[in-house]
Amino acid sequence: MIKTDILIIGAGPTGLFTVFEAGLLKLKCHLIDALPQPGGQCSEIYPKKPIYDIPGFPEILAGDLTNNLLEQGKQFEPGFTLGERAETIEKLEDGSFIVTTNKGTKHHAPVVAIAGGLGSFEPRKPLIENISYYEDKGVEYFIKDPEVYRNKKVVISGGGDSALDWSIFLADVAEEVTLVHRRNEFRGALDSVEKVQELKLLGKINLVTPAEVTALHGNSKLEGVTIIKDGEKILHEADHFIPLFGLSPKLGPIGEWGLEIEKNAIKVDTLDYQTNIPGIFAIGDVNTYEGKLKLILCGFHEATLMCQSAYKIINPGKKYVLKYTTVSGVDGFDGTRKEAPKAVVQAIN
Ligand SMILES: Cc1cc2nc3c(=O)[nH]c(=O)nc-3n(C[C@H](O)[C@H](O)[C@H](O)COP(=O)(O)OP(=O)(O)OC[C@H]3O[C@@H](n4cnc5c(N)ncnc54)[C@H](O)[C@@H]3O)c2cc1C
Numbered sequence: 235m236i237k238t239d240i241l242i243i244g245a246g247p248t249g250l251f252t253v254f255e256a257g258l259l260k261l262k263c264h265l266i267d268a269l270p271q272p273g274g275q276c277s278e279i280y281p282k283k284p285i286y287d288i289p290g291f292p293e294i295l296a297g298d299l300t301n302n303l304l305e306q307g308k309q310f311e312p313g314f315t316l317g318e319r320a321e322t323i324e325k326l327e328d329g330s331f332i333v334t335t336n337k338g339t340k341h342h343a344p345v346v347a348i349a350g351g352l353g354s355f356e357p358r359k360p361l362i363e364n365i366s367y368y369e370d371k372g373v374e375y376f377i378k379d380p381e382v383y384r385n386k387k388v389v390i391s392g393g394g395d396s397a398l399d400w401s402i403f404l405a406d407v408a409e410e411v412t413l414v415h416r417r418n419e420f421r422g423a424l425d426s427v428e429k430v431q432e433l434k435l436l437g438k439i440n441l442v443t444p445a446e447v448t449a450l451h452g453n454s455k456l457e458g459v460t461i462i463k464d465g466e467k468i469l470h471e472a473d474h475f476i477p478l479f480g481l482s483p484k485l486g487p488i489g490e491w492g493l494e495i496e497k498n499a500i501k502v503d504t505l506d507y508q509t510n511i512p513g514i515f516a517i518g519d520v521n522t523y524e525g526k527l528k529l530i531l532c533g534f535h536e537a538t539l540m541c542q543s544a545y546k547i548i549n550p551g552k553k554y555v556l557k558y559t560t561v562s563g564v565d566g567f568d569g570t571r572k573e574a575p576k577a578v579v580q581a582i583n
Pocket of ligand 1: 249517
């Protein structure tokens with residue numbers, strides 16, 4: 235059982251900033267995310283795109299914003315359960331919660347902050363009859379650890395940035411990489427398309443287009459795939475099949491937790507973004523209230539106010555006096571201390 239003060243569901247920008255604000259109040263956080271990496275939409279959908287409306291940053295790449303948020307929260311030693319979806323919640327008699335993921339990992343906390351954005355990103359799966367049988371037996375929709383593919387035969391399908399980038403990366407890791415796409419044209423960064431072309435000419439990537447993977451074979455694990463190209467069936471040996479057709483967000487299991495839902499978002503009050511269940515807050519893109527704006531800076535604000543109420547739940551009767559970080563400094567849970575240089579009292583001759 236993982237124990238923490240604030241259990242955050244969703245490691246997007248809102249969830250990541252919560253770690254920092256909670257840390258200032260000496261509250262510890264643990265984050266669950268269905269994706270294998272933190273950053274939410276910023277790292278999954280547009281890591282290389284510039285954002286222009288983060289206060290204090292005239293321009294910042296979404297991927298760099300994620301890295302900065304991780305760096306800012308690092309001193310408060312957040313825990314992460316990545317690649318797992320928060321599935322069920324149970325309220326205990328003392329008012330605390332146990333949240334269990336789809337892989338059975340249990341988390342216990344007095345406060346739950348849902349920062350689930352548009353919902354958990356679910357992979358778009360190709361319509362291949364027995365694909366679910368081969369999941370975790372050779373079929374993967376995310377690449378968590380590229381080393382899994384070392385010296386293996388890998389078939390990737392898809393025509394976007396993920397399919398291109400992973401084909402390029404795995405060309406140096408796997409024994410064989412085959413990239414299958416329905417069209418001859420790819421929709422991705424120009425340098426990635428050119429790199430795949432170059433690796434194809436070097437014989438490091440087999441490019442099969444226009445074509446489609448239509449069947450999977452193997453007994454206890456994946457051993458091969460059927461590719462249809464120009465109406466012809468090709469039986470191709472494969473240890474892994476990685477369809478990268480993008481992700482679609484779904485509110486998913488959170489929608490069944492007894493929370494008030496309006497238009498696929500969780501209704502909250504505007505005092506501290508608490509839901510209809512005391513102790514469960516919803517912040518960032520996942521919530522709704524009159525005048526709601528789905529912007530990163532609004533998620534940061536909501537996280538800050540929510541932490542103040544979380545403090546009161548976790549420390550009943552204790553008063554918290556707001557201090558400026560410039561004045562009080564920041565004490566990390568890792569023993570580090572950041573503080574502004576102290577003023578000196580010294581005569582000037
Ligand atoms: C192309 C694009 C450009 C954008 N540009 C801007 C911009 O310029 N400025 C701006 O302010 N905003 C912009 N946005 C919007 C911005 O990205 C969102 O407002 C922001 O990401 C919301 O952050 P969040 O942390 O609330 O949610 P998200 O970033 O959506 O993160 C939520 C996380 O929760 C996880 N999750 C959900 N449910 C579960 C569950 N049950 N279990 C485990 N994990 C779960 C998801 O996997 C996800 O990682 C843009 C969005 C897009 C798509």
